[in-house]
Amino acid sequence: MTSTEANSGGQSAAGDRRRWFALAIVMTAAFMDLVDVTIVNIAIPAIQRDAGASFSQIQWITAGYALAFAAGLITGGRLGDIHGRKRLFLIGIGGFTVASALCGFAANPEMLVASRILQGGMAALMVPQVLSIVHATFPAHERGKVFGLFGAVVGLGAVSGPLLGALLTEWNLFGLEWRPIFLINLPVGIAGLILGSRFITESRAPKALKLDLVGVVLVTLGLLMLLYPLTRGRELGWPLWGHLSMVGALGVFGALVAYEKRKGARDGSPLIELSLFRVKSFAAGIAVQTVFGVGLGVFFLVWTLYMQIGLGWSELRAGLTGVPFSLAVSTAAGLSVQKLVPRFGRKVLQAGALTMAAGVLLYLWESERYGLGIEPWQMALPLVVMGVGMGLIVAPLTDAVLSEVPRAHAGSASGLINTVQQMGNALGLGLVSVVFFGRIGDRLTPAQVGPEYADAFQYALGWVAAVMGAIFLLMFALPKRPAQHVEGAGEEPSERGAVADERQPEPVG
Structure with a gap:
């Protein structure tokens, strides 16, 4: 069940029960990512003891994931628009599962850090597709219910990570110490990959887009210049280069905006x-x-x-x-x-x-x-x-x-x-x-x-x-x-043409 039309999953899927299976799959993937962000923190002492990691390596076990995740999110979202959101979701969840296995079986701290960076990069491919698939699959009048479920998933993920991490570490399953906090992703990821390939409807942007490589470089550079000093600043004593890097990030973001304006006017494919x-x-x-x-x-x-x-x-x-x-x-x-x-x-x-x-x-x-x-x-x-x-x-x-x-x-x-x-x-x-x-x-x-x-x-x-x-x-x-809760606003964005006119009067509350 695939389509290259941006509207493929909307009205035609309104009566299709398959889309609710697709929702359960992408929500499970979102929950898996939310848990994985926090589950590591609670197990840090055990990882330090068992793996013999230095303080700097411990920092990078958490920071490496966050940096790779943040730096790749915009690019991952755009790749889904271009090549298909289902395709990128499946690549992301498959890569996330492999990276989780590498984390769980890491032979040393260096391998664990590298695997966490890979895991964050795969999450950056997977996570943006969750909201994109929901947006492209469900008509406007159903999205309120769907986003209510999404909010519940966010709430559960917010504190389930520390609790699950504490339980898995304390139980010491099969004598594996902290490793089950990563290995638990394997059955979930494999199930998501199999079921997602069957139930998720493909969707992409209605016109052919190209990946804006210059935009990718600028947004990644700007985010790293901002987030790296913030992540390691305290550990390093807030050095001067960190402050200069964060100030320089503003210049990079300014250059990004200017370039994206020109790119959009030239060929309509900005990042x-x-x-x-x-x-x-x-x-x-x-x-x-x-x-x-x-x-x-x-x-x-x-x-x-x-x-x-x-x-x-x-x-x-x-x-x-x-x-x-x-x-x-x-x-x-x-x-x-x-x-x-x-x-x-x-x-x-x-x-x-x-x-x-x-x-x-x-x-x-x-x-x-x-x-x-x-x-x-x-x-x-x-x-x-x-x-x-x-x-x-x-x-x-x-x-x-x-x-x-x-x-x-x-x-x-x-x-x-x-x-x-x-x-x-x-x-x-x-x-x-x-x-x-x-x-x-x-x-x-x-x-x-x-x-x-x-x-x-x-x-x-x-x-x-x-x-x-x-x-x-x-x-x-x-x-x-929100537009879909206003009378007469059930019209799909794709049917309205481009972005909603900013001159449109604000609905009366």
């Missing part, structure tokens, strides 16, 4: 479709997504460090503490798109930002009140409030960003969405060095570790609350309602 930014919902949503990524990048890292080092909890105890958060995100995400957004529109996302900020402030108050004696059950209430807030944002935000994007550029748009979130996360990790580690002394006695980490955690939470306030204000730039 980044700049016309997307004339769509108000897309431009505003990208800004919100970036800042939201900063907040998440700060919170999840300092939260893990606070529990495991500051409070001295085991990996399993820390992982189980996040379960209420995960359940709250999943529940709220499912309700937000299907029930709340059609009725209240943008206000749902803004309520999510304020709710998440309230949960962060409640967590801050409880951390100060209970000190180092705080228990997991006492963290449950603020985590549930934060989870509800996050759930009200993640699914509707994706819906809002893609609601008016033409199918021809679904891959490019999907790659941009994932890329800016990764950039936001990297910026958040860089900010952690200032708002968390900057509050902790260099040489601590055992008695000082707990109080210092608790104080730094509380300080960082104040920053996260401020980020949520900024997101609330940015959300005023979003359309009052």
